[in-house]
Amino acid sequence: MRSISIFGATGSIGENTFDLICRAGGADAFRTVALTGGRNVVRLAEMARVLRAELAVCADEACLPALREALAGTGIETAAGAQAIAEAADRPADWVMSAIVGAAGLVPGLRALRHGRTLALANKESLVTAGPLLMATAAQHGARILPVDSEHSAIFQGLVGEDIATVERIILTASGGALRDWPLEALARATVAEALAHPNWSMGQRITIDSASMFNKALEVIETREYFGIDPDKIEVIIHPESLIHSMVGFQDGAIMAHIGAHDMRHSIGYALNWPQRAPLPVARLDLAQIATLTFRAPDLGRYPALRLCRDVMATRGLAGAGFNAAKEIALDHFFSGEIGFMDMAGVVETALARLSSDLCLETDVMTLEDILGADHLARVRATEAAVALGQTRHT
Numbered sequence: 001m002r003s004i005s006i007f008g009a010t011g012s013i014g015e016n017t018f019d020l021i022c023r024a025g026g027a028d029a030f031r032t033v034a035l036t037g038g039r040n041v042v043r044l045a046e047m048a049r050v051l052r053a054e055l056a057v058c059a060d061e062a063c064l065p066a067l068r069e070a071l072a073g074t075g076i077e078t079a080a081g082a083q084a085i086a087e088a089a090d091r092p093a094d095w096v097m098s099a100i101v102g103a104a105g106l107v108p109g110l111r112a113l114r115h116g117r118t119l120a121l122a123n124k125e126s127l128v129t130a131g132p133l134l135m136a137t138a139a140q141h142g143a144r145i146l147p148v149d150s151e152h153s154a155i156f157q158g159l160v161g162e163d164i165a166t167v168e169r170i171i172l173t174a175s176g177g178a179l180r181d182w183p184l185e186a187l188a189r190a191t192v193a194e195a196l197a198h199p200n201w202s203m204g205q206r207i208t209i210d211s212a213s214m215f216n217k218a219l220e221v222i223e224t225r226e227y228f229g230i231d232p233d234k235i236e237v238i239i240h241p242e243s244l245i246h247s248m249v250g251f252q253d254g255a256i257m258a259h260i261g262a263h264d265m266r267h268s269i270g271y272a273l274n275w276p277q278r279a280p281l282p283v284a285r286l287d288l289a290q291i292a293t294l295t296f297r298a299p300d301l302g303r304y305p306a307l308r309l310c311r312d313v314m315a316t317r318g319l320a321g322a323g324f325n326a327a328k329e330i331a332l333d334h335f336f337s338g339e340i341g342f343m344d345m346a347g348v349v350e351t352a353l354a355r356l357s358s359d360l361c362l363e364t365d366v367m368t369l370e371d372i373l374g375a376d377h378l379a380r381v382r383a384t385e386a387a388v389a390l391g392q393t394r395h396t
């Protein structure tokens with residue numbers, strides 16, 4: 001029986017993974033080793049009971065008594081905190097879903113790779129933060145990383161049987177997010193609720209705001225570079241409002257392979273779960289005659305400074321990715337709390353990265369986990385300073 005663990009089980013990707021596991025037979029078909037969540041211990045305990053997990057871990061230590069109570073008498077072990085989540089990744093499991101949001105997903109993912117596991121990677125932030133380290137760890141320990149981000153799953157599928165050396169371009173599609181049709185001058189006043197109204201995808205709150213600002217696409221450009229080893233000049237972004245083409249691979253003979261399907265993350269999660277086979281999945285089938293038209297437009301870099309910033313990050317590489325992701329997470333926190341505006345997020349990230357590059361030598365080929373976590377920490381400090389300064393000028 002195949003054993004699995006789900007990190008970030010209570011989130012949007014985690015719930016979709018749980019759904020597929022249940023449909024495929026649940027506890028009768030899989031041995032569930034560990035499930036982790038943040039604070040929603042009621043849901044975490046429910047999932048752990050259904051899958052008869054060995055261990056349930058919540059990130060917030062204050063929630064441990066409630067988790068223990070919810071699982072009392074079941075024999076399911078409980079634990080809490082970042083250390084316990086990292087230790088859960090040391091437990092043997094054949095297939096591990098990495099679906100924690102943010103840089104917090106890095107350490108558990110890395111620990112799973114060190115044990116040679118197959119890692120279904122939704123947590124793009126870990127590839128942006130520590131791509132070379134993750135890929136080298138996977139290679140060293142015979143582990144496999146399977147992309148779950150829909151674009152990267154699409155590219156991965158487009159490359160089956162192909163020689164990566166024949167790839168001329170990778171075209172990442174972007175929905176444009178909730179604010180894509182707003183006039184540029186109105187964006188500065190966009191509220192959190194407005195930026196959360198995503199036209200196509202239902203996702204966690206943080207990635208939904210990142211879609212509107214295109215920070216999500218900026219992370220995905222870097223993710224493409226790190227995962228596939230593609231030259232940044234070959235990676236393009238195009239706005240495709242229907243979000244039905246999940247991405248495209250262009251080859252040197254001019255052919256473009258496009259991956260088309262419903263916007264349902266259970267496709268790419270299911271592909272990673274069943275790989276290298278394909279199994280039936282409960283996703284909607286497209287009626288192309290009804291869809292009739294697919295449209296595209298070039299992104300305006302004035303609206304989406306994140307797309308410009310990710311190019312600088314890839315040119316520097318080294319610790320720049322860790323700094324970029326961490327500064328972005330802090331800028332997003334300050335947008336959520338109303339201290340800075342929607343268009344201020346990119347300014348905070350740019351200022352933080354400029355300061356970080358005088359604090360540290362970002363351009364390095366050899367990176368340890370400690371170097372990466374150090375850069376992540378310092379970038380958060382610098383981004384907080386930048387966001388607070390900006391917030392003060394807004395309110396005076």
Ligand code: NAD
Pocket residue numbers: 007008009010011012013014036037038039040059085098099100101102104122123124125148149150201202203204205206207265
């Ligand atoms: P989400 O916010 O819905 O869920 C995140 C999960 O992580 C939850 O279980 C939450 O409790 C847990 N968590 C949050 N902070 C934590 C911390 N500090 N330590 C431990 N656990 C913590 O997020 P999501 O939308 O499911 O996204 C998860 C990951 O997948 C992200 O990296 C995101 O970029 C990526 N992703 C998501 C989608 C999508 O459709 N939702 C698509 C592509 C990629």
Ligand code: MG
Pocket residue numbers: 149150151220
């Ligand atoms: Mg994506």
